[in-house]
Amino acid sequence: MQPSAEAAPGIEFSDAAAARLKTLIKEEQNENLKLRVFVSGGGCSGFQYGFEFDENVNDDDIKVENQGVTMLVDNMSARYLSGATVDYEEGLEGSRFVINNPNATSTCGCGASFSI
Numbered sequence: 849m850q851p852s853a854e855a856a857p858g859i860e861f862s863d864a865a866a867a868r869l870k871t872l873i874k875e876e877q878n879e880n881l882k883l884r885v886f887v888s889g890g891g892c893s894g895f896q897y898g899f900e901f902d903e904n905v906n907d908d909d910i911k912v913e914n915q916g917v918t919m920l921v922d923n924m925s926a927r928y929l930s931g932a933t934v935d936y937e938e939g940l941e942g943s944r945f946v947i948n949n950p951n952a953t954s955t956c957g958c959g960a961s962f963s964i
Contacts (some may be wrong), residue, residue, distance in 0.1 A: 859910065866919075878903070930951065
């Protein structure tokens with residue numbers, strides 16, 4: 849897993865997440881898609897994680913590349929994600945991208961929101 853030269857230290861993109869993103873991009877038939885990961889206010893714990901496809905790279909985006917696919921994190925969200933790993937899990941509750949964030953002091957039961 850090699851972050852690009854523009855990647856912020858400490859934001860990781862797991863091999864499992866990259867493999868799943870590669871599959872989703874192939875299904876969408878659009879090689880320009882990237883996974884945008886962001887933090888916004890709200891959720892039951894104060895902040896919430898968001899994931900979406902994006903074709904555009906903004907000037908302040910941090911790019912993390914793995915297995916030929918790219919994850920984007922805006923500069924503001926990166927402050928909350930320093931040291932975090934974006935992963936992909938499959939289990940009894942379904943499959944989803946998840947964030948293992950050492951900065952979170954508490955998270956909700958579904959893992960989609962957190963507080964610092």
